[in-house]
Amino acid sequence: MFRHNQIRILGIDAKWMALPYLLLILTLPGAGQARSSTDLVYRYHSIVPLGTEKIRLQPSQHLVDLIASAESGNFEGVERKDAPQKTRLVNANGSPFSFYPAEVTFRLTATTLNRLKDEDPPLEVNTAQDTNTFLLDLHMRLKVFRGLDAYELEPSDVDLIGMPAAIPYEERIYRATFDLDHIPADSRLVLEVFDSSDERISRFHLELF
Secondary structure (H helix, E strand, O other): OOOHHHOEEOOOOOOOOOHHHHHHHHHOOOOOOOOOOOOEEEEOOOEEEEEEEEEEEEOOOOEEEEEEEEEOHHHOOOEEEEOOOOEEEEOOOOOEOOEOOOEEEEEEEEEOOOOOOOOOOOEEEEOOOOHHHHHHOOEEEEEEEEOOEEEEEOOOEEEEEOOOOOOOOOEEEEEEEEEOOOOEOOOEEEEEEEOOOOOEEEEEEEOOO
16 A cells, blocks of 8 residues: 555645646547547547546545546557447557557546536545545555456556645645556456545546447
8 A cells, every 4th residue: 555655756836737637627638529430439648537526524524626537648549439330449550459558647636726616415535634634645546347357456656746745735646557568448447546544435437448
């Protein structure tokens, strides 16, 4: 399990670092646009938005926005083609996209800066920690679903970017890298987010098909 005191600090300014990813999520560039052809085509980009979730910490009543994305240069230009006979993924050069990239980095922003407007009620999460400590103790695992089989992966590397952990702040940004070598592209990936008690507080899905 990765703890915040084991995480490398890469930067000092996190105030606006999550905003581009929020805009990506709102405009959905990861899915791309449909083309006028016999196939319905979706084009992926190097950053694939996975969604957002709002949670409320109890008893403090503090709201936390979670924003997640998957990142790999190998996603750029991949197209999903929905033909009547078969759905398929192809690279930008037209070759089959059969496996996930060997490494995929998942970016998670956890912020109390009220970046998201969500009409759905937030998920209630009980914690005895103050908000800063709660954000610093978040950690992730990846669940891989292949048919009826499922297994979990721990990240090979976790970085905390932005404000150093020693400085209390309302936002923490994590980059967790997972080794996905030879995982078929039709597998379903679920990024699970846990608190310090190893209780799952959220999950985000990545499905290319």
